[in-house]
Amino acid sequence: MKKILIVDDEPNILLSLEFLMKKEGYEVFIARNGREAIEIVKKELPDALILDIMMPEVDGFEVCEFIKKNNKTAHIKVVFLTAKAKDSDIQKGLSVGADLYLKKPFSTKELVKKVNEIF
Amino acid sequence: MISNWVVILISVGYLILLFLVAYFGEYRAKKGKSLLKNPYIYALSLAVYCTAWTYYGSVGNAAESGLNFLATYIGPTLLAPIWWLIFKKIIRISKVYRITTIADLISTRYGKSVALGRLVAIFCVLGIIPYISIQLKAISSSFQMVSGSNLVSSSDAAISGHIFNDYTLYITIGLAFFTILFGTRNIDATVKQEGMVTAIAFESILKLVAFLVVGFFITFVVFDGFSDIFSHVENDPSLSGLTTLDSNGGYSEWFWLNMLSMMAFMFLPRQFHVSIKENTSEKHLDKAIWLFPLYLLVINIFVIPIAFAGKVMFSGQSEVLSDTFVLAIPILLSQDFLAIFVYLGGFAAGTSMVIVSTIALSIMISNNLIFPYLVSNKQFTRFNKGNFSRFLLNIRRASILLVLLLSYAYYSLISFRFSIVSIGLISFVAVAQFAPAVIGGIFWKEGNKKGAISGLVAGFTIWFLFLVLPTIDQTGFISFLIQNDKLFNFIPLADGQAFGLPMNKIPASLFWSLLINTSLYVFLSLRFMQSSKERNQAEVFVDVFKYSKEFESTMVWKGTAYVQDIEELLTHFVGVRKTKEILKEYEYKYNLSLKKEDRADSKLVNSVERTLAGLIGSSSARLLISTTLKEEEISTKEVLDILKETQQIVIVNKQLKEKSQALEEVTKELFSSNEKLRKMDHTKDEFISTITHEMRTPITSIRAFSEILHDNSDISLGDKQQFLNTIIKETERMDRLISQVLDLEKFNSGKQEFHLEYLKINELILEAIQSVQTLLEQRGIELTTKLEESSEYIYGDNDRLIQVLLNLISNAIKFCDAKAGKIQIVSKQVEGNFVVEVIDNGKGIMKEIQHSIFDVFYQAPDQTRKKPKGSGLGLSICKKIIEYHHGKIWVESNEQHGSKFIFTLPAKLNKSLTEQQSYLNEENFNS
Structure with a gap:
């Protein structure tokens, strides 16, 4: 059973993503901000993250950078799911090592399909 | 007793010091640090007005006729605003024409007339040489007194002791040397004589200090202060009458003496030299206008005390001249050092006058008397081809020598017989004759050469007949002219009825000479036409400020x-x-x-x-x-046409300049408003970018849950309920966001309407708390209040202010932990303002963002860190509302220790009172 960590500061979005991922058969972890996310990554070593960018204190880019730079965690797949839709944002997301960059609002079917594909 | 040789050595030493000071002035100028650019030096150089006459003669005059001596100083002081006005114009004119002397000024104004220049120069020489000679006399007799301890400085002693005579000659030659060295450094007389002026300023300081020191000594050391001296005088019946104005001439005499000194201050060649020719900036006048009168005031403080002290100390010794009191008192008391110091002060006063007067006269003699002959002599000009300037310079040097030797001759032949003041005033009357031609010349375009020449000649004739002839007579040359104290056995000369006026000789002759001078000037100017050359100068002189830089076309x-x-x-x-x-x-x-x-x-x-x-x-x-x-x-018409054109050019130039300045300003304004627009545009971009991002969040949830519900028919009833509930809430959030955006837009565009009324702040707070009561109870948060009672009101919009309070309170609720949360609301009055605080014990706000949480979407699009939840557009709306009410809003917070939101609102007067007032106003309006 693959582990997936969902990071977002909006409880409603967490709720919907949790429902979708559980239904796909992932073991789901939840973090409400960047700091929490990093702690869970260290502890649980999930297989993938669904990561928001705009969060208080530690933002999504920083979380992704941390994961990709650290040997122990570099293999973890990172999917950005964010309302930041500008080309420059996407560029930055890929440059910090993201495996996938998806925009909010999202189609649930497509999200599920794409997340499944990265493995 | 001080030996002759000591005094001579000290005098020579002083002259050497003067050379050094002058050299220092030249040195500074060469280094580009000219002292003449300093307005204080300028004002000090004007004090060349105070000669040995002031130094010795004022005391003499005060001792003889009480307060009359003050006229000499009150004139220039009272009329300071007038000389400021006149000097400003003359300085400008002199710069335009490169005028260096009063003779040049008058001759230039009246068509550059050689004859007029010659006339003025001759009058100056005649009028001033006696004046220079009395300075020599003062130097000589003070030397005699201090070195011989001889209090009786009778004139016979001066003649008999040939060593003193020689001494005066040597001093004269020394002064000639100094004057030639520092007064003729450049043939171009418009070049500033830095060294000379510096030396004059230095001498002005020295004479002032010396006079103050001796005055202080006599008043406070010898006597016991001013009142002591005055009581001595009052107790002595022979000294009464000293404390009032001379009753002989009364106030009209006083008036004419003031006028006289005023004109002397403006037209004496030496004053013209320092105030006009050596002036480096018209702005210096602004300082001189108060500094120079101040100098006069200070130097006169001790005149009366010294005069009275001398009267008291030498009462019964009529052979001690009152002119010498200043020096006689220290000598009598055997104060050798003080006596030497006083002597040097007088020496400085005398030499400064001699030096400047001599330079001024030498320029007039060479420029107005000698050069016109030379330049019109073709053979001469051919002969001296190319070597002119050296030759001219030598002529000027010879003139200096000539002036000083003439003065010395006059001194040794005639002037030792008179008191200093009488000769000084005679010179004053001579230069006062220039007043009509100069003042008329710069303010009245019609004044012409014929009028000026006739007026001057008439004035000088009267001056000569009334004032000079009688003095010559006393020396025994022409005794037949004056019989029975009457000139030509016809015109009365005695003081108090001189020349048919109830005055003394000086003011009376001033009156007559000026009256006839001015009348002739005005009459002939009106009677005859000007030549075109004259007209040209007249136009430029009177309107000099209109021509400004275009003067080469004038x-x-x-x-x-x-x-x-x-x-x-x-x-x-x-x-x-x-x-x-x-x-x-x-x-x-x-x-x-x-x-x-x-x-x-x-x-x-x-x-x-x-x-x-x-x-x-x-x-x-x-x-x-x-x-x-x-x-x-x-032709005159051509002259006037060209001048008019020049004036036009000046005006057009000025207008062009103004226009281009205005254009520049407009460009600047455009630039800054463009900048403003760009900033606004940028803010708008940010606003839109952020608002769309903000809206995507609820839309994301709504879409996700809708799809989930759509795709999963097997979903549990509980989940279904929760998801639908979320969709509803997020829709509401979306709606709230939209109305906030619209609100903000209204505030920004000024379309927001406010319904202003008088409100009680505490009532508003309680009303706001009422509406969040349920929420508080649900979350288990405790809310306390501390509301100060006040009789005053706020004038504002009820709903909007409630909105602010609600926003702050609900933020506080959001930040507080359920159950453990505590909120306090405080209201108080501080200096005309209500202060409301909303305090919570939540997690606080980071220092870095405290100032920006009130900004509209303060996150820039590039920012990726989110601001704390719940402070979306609400706070920026709060800020807009508070600012509309002329209040302020801010936050104080320590992370982890909760936050305190504070806003202020101005407190207003008693409600009923203001209402009553407006009611009354309406009544007035209606009736």
């Missing part, structure tokens, strides 16, 4: 001359090198290049004439130009 000239002629003419006078410099400067100024075969235009001719005027005086320069270059007559 001297109208017509004729045929070639650049080559001009070049040759200049080379004669200033040599090849300087000629090239002058022409180059001209080329640069008008941005053209001169060729030898070019016709010289009037601007070039005028420029050269101006240059020459600085060297040889304007009348000589005019004469030279008119004889060397082929000139054509020009």
